[in-house]
Amino acid sequence: xxxxxxxxxxxxxALLALSRCGTVTAVTPLHRGESAVAASLGGPVAxxxxxxxxxxxxxxxxxxxxxxxxxxxxxxxxxAAGLGVIGVxxxxxxxxxxxxxxxxxxxxxxxxxxxxxxxxxxxxxxxLDLVASYGLGDRFTTYFGAQSMYQxxxxxxxxxxxxxxxxxxxxxxxxxxxxxxxxxxxxxTRPRNVNYTLPIGGHGALGFVLGVNWLFGGPNE
Amino acid sequence: xxxxxxxxxxxxxxxxxxxxxxLGLVIALVLPGCFKLDSFLFDPTTLAGDYLNRADMDSSWHxxxxxxxxxxxxxxxxxxxxxxxxYGFFVRQPAGGDGPDLNGVxxxxxxxxxxxxxxxxxxxxxxxxxxxxxxxxxxxxYGKSAGTPSGDACYxxxxxxxxxxxxxxxxxxxNVVYYGWSLGSFMACHxxxxxxxxxxxxxxxxxxxxxxxxxxxxxxxxxxSFLADADFDNEVRMRFLGCRTLIIYGKNDDTAxxxxxxxxxxxxxxxxxxxxxxxxxxxxxxxxxxxxxYEEYERVVSTFIAGDSL
Numbered sequence: 001x002x003x004x005x006x007x008x009x010x011x012x013x014a015l016l017a018l019s020r021c022g023t024v025t026a027v028t029p030l031h032r033g034e035s036a037v038a039a040s041l042g043g044p045v046a047x048x049x050x051x052x053x054x055x056x057x058x059x060x061x062x063x064x065x066x067x068x069x070x071x072x073x074x075x076x077x078x079x080a081a082g083l084g085v086i087g088v089x090x091x092x093x094x095x096x097x098x099x100x101x102x103x104x105x106x107x108x109x110x111x112x113x114x115x116x117x118x119x120x121x122x123x124x125x126x127x128l129d130l131v132a133s134y135g136l137g138d139r140f141t142t143y144f145g146a147q148s149m150y151q152x153x154x155x156x157x158x159x160x161x162x163x164x165x166x167x168x169x170x171x172x173x174x175x176x177x178x179x180x181x182x183x184x185x186x187x188x189t190r191p192r193n194v195n196y197t198l199p200i201g202g203h204g205a206l207g208f209v210l211g212v213n214w215l216f217g218g219p220n221e
Numbered sequence: 222x223x224x225x226x227x228x229x230x231x232x233x234x235x236x237x238x239x240x241x242x243x244l245g246l247v248i249a250l251v252l253p254g255c256f257k258l259d260s261f262l263f264d265p266t267t268l269a270g271d272y273l274n275r276a277d278m279d280s281s282w283h284x285x286x287x288x289x290x291x292x293x294x295x296x297x298x299x300x301x302x303x304x305x306x307x308y309g310f311f312v313r314q315p316a317g318g319d320g321p322d323l324n325g326v327x328x329x330x331x332x333x334x335x336x337x338x339x340x341x342x343x344x345x346x347x348x349x350x351x352x353x354x355x356x357x358x359x360x361x362x363y364g365k366s367a368g369t370p371s372g373d374a375c376y377x378x379x380x381x382x383x384x385x386x387x388x389x390x391x392x393x394x395x396n397v398v399y400y401g402w403s404l405g406s407f408m409a410c411h412x413x414x415x416x417x418x419x420x421x422x423x424x425x426x427x428x429x430x431x432x433x434x435x436x437x438x439x440x441x442x443x444x445x446s447f448l449a450d451a452d453f454d455n456e457v458r459m460r461f462l463g464c465r466t467l468i469i470y471g472k473n474d475d476t477a478x479x480x481x482x483x484x485x486x487x488x489x490x491x492x493x494x495x496x497x498x499x500x501x502x503x504x505x506x507x508x509x510x511x512x513x514x515y516e517e518y519e520r521v522v523s524t525f526i527a528g529d530s531l
Contacts, residue, residue, distance in 0.1 A: 085447050121444035154442035184440045190475070194438040 023059075023179045023211035025073055025109040026093035027133050027143045027167060030065030034218025037062055042209030044183045047195040054208045063093075065218060070094045073111065080115060089113040089127065097132075104132035104143075113149070126150045131163075139169040147181075159184055167213070177211035259449045262404065263370040265363040266336045272308065272364060273342060283343040283511065287350065288312055298385050300361060302377035305368035309358030309382060310338065312349050313391070325391070326420065326526055327354040328398045329382055329412070331405030337364030341402070347510055348400070351519040353526070354392070358382045360408075372407075372451020379408040383417055396420055398526055403428060403478060403506065407453045413466075414458040421465040421526060426506050428478050429485040430454040437481070459486055460493035467497045467525045471504030471512070478506060497531060 023040040030036060043055035061075035070092065077087030091111015099105040109129040116122040131145030144164040151157060165179030182204050189199035196205035270277070272295070278284050294311040314325075328348050332341040337359050348355045360375045361368030368374060386392050399419045401409025406427030413422045428434065431445025431453045445454060459466075470483035483498065490496040499521055504512035513521070524531055 083447065115443070115447065117444065117446055120446045123441075123443055123447075125441065149441065151442050154436065156440065159440050187440055192437055192479070 023165065023177055023209050024131050024145060024147060024163060025129050026063060026071060026107055027131055027141060028105055029069055029095040029107065030063055030071050031218040032065050032067045034065040034215060035063065036213050036215050038211060038213045040209050040211040042207060044196055044205035044207035045198045047197050052197045084117065086116045086118065091127065099135060104134050106132045141167045156186060160186060173215045175213045179209045179211065181207050181209060183207050259371055259451050262334060262449060262451065263362065264335045265370060268337060268364045272338055277339055282340055285346055287346050296385060298358065298381040300368065300374065300377045300381055302374060303368065305361050307358055307361060307366035307378050307381065308364055309356060312345055312355045314352065314354055323352040323523060323526055324396060325354065325393055326396045326398055327356060327386055327392050328400050329386055330355055330357040331379060331399065331401040331408040332357065333402045334404035347515060347519060348522065351523040356382060356386050372449065372453060375408055376411050379412050380416055383412055398423065401427060406455055410455045410458045410462065413464055414461040418463045422462055423467045423522065423525065425469045425509060426471060426474055426478055427455060427468060427483060427486055429482040430456045433482055433485055434477065455486055456489050459489040462494050465495045466490060467499060469499045469501065469509055471506060471509055472500050473503050474506045476506040497525065
């Protein structure tokens, strides 16, 4: 029972990758009129065919700076498309603190992830991110925070994902990031039909997400 | 964070990376719906030779060879959906035997997702030893059955099995019982809820639904149809079973179907049908009779089928 069914379920997990998909939505604010295209790949670490690796969940996202503090975003969940499900998310971000000494840049992003099966069923999950970041030098930003996803028809109603990550700019437009995330820390890891191999204290699953951002437009163009 | 001046090499690297990203996006958009997961739900083993060949039997299947060959009738049935032939065995009680008397009860055994009839023959022996006639069949693509397993095909296979059993002159309609182990619980519940109400239904380590499988993994409530086209949803069917139902489950099931699935189904059934649960301490997914002891397993099953209180 276990082996093949687990493969199927893993694919299901890849559909949503637990509590939040992809890297955090908005680490630092965009400038007014500036755009960013981001892609991310990764998820909770699980054992698949005897090999431990992050589940390969892929998200592409577009962000636009409404002003120097607020922005909007829309994303597409690429692997979901492969499963015949339209997966999108959209929402707004707002950065309410700017880095000053030890005070970090802080921002929040709120939105909805929608998964729609043409001719079938759908699932909607409101989302909220909260992230604090420090710019270290000209090119590196480190950040920490939490993502959350909400579901009203089943328990747990709130699925959290605390995270820590870093972004490194390698050009005028391009930055790369790596994020470590503790998926679903309130949920016991086992017994469960997927073998998440990096639980923390017997709960949730540690995972890793790689991200790449491409900035264009705005005042720096 | 400020952005420094770029140089040509970085610009080229950026362009190349952007190109790869674009290519990945195109591939992802070109392939929508290509990854169907239903086939992963089934894990059949095909047979080139005969069924019940001792050389093919694994010792972990606990086959004791207690049923005389004269009481085993091989059958082939046509799947009403596509005409594919599926194989089965009807095992009858000896005439005038001195075994337990279940008044000619016939159990239709819907097996799990792995292997084929061979793997479940030890279970057939237990039900036969408990006093029942047993009909076990292979879904499409299992054993020597033709075709490829799918949700619709398996449901049609199960319906063909019921039609065959009810068509036998030695079977009384009101004495037919459906038994489903693991994936077979989908077929058993489908038969009871949608096709033909049985005397009673027995589910062993059942799967609640494809949605429950997804939620076990993802924590989020994802519709089962995202995972599979098969209409595998026992949660919905529980209230429509229309018969006494027994759910036997292991409390130490660490496979893809932990005890939570049984508890979900019990919760869905309460108040709608006469439901009885039988948790088995220390039992996993595949060893319930061994953990209970064969005598106790047969007592529980036969008592429930007889309609006596457990």
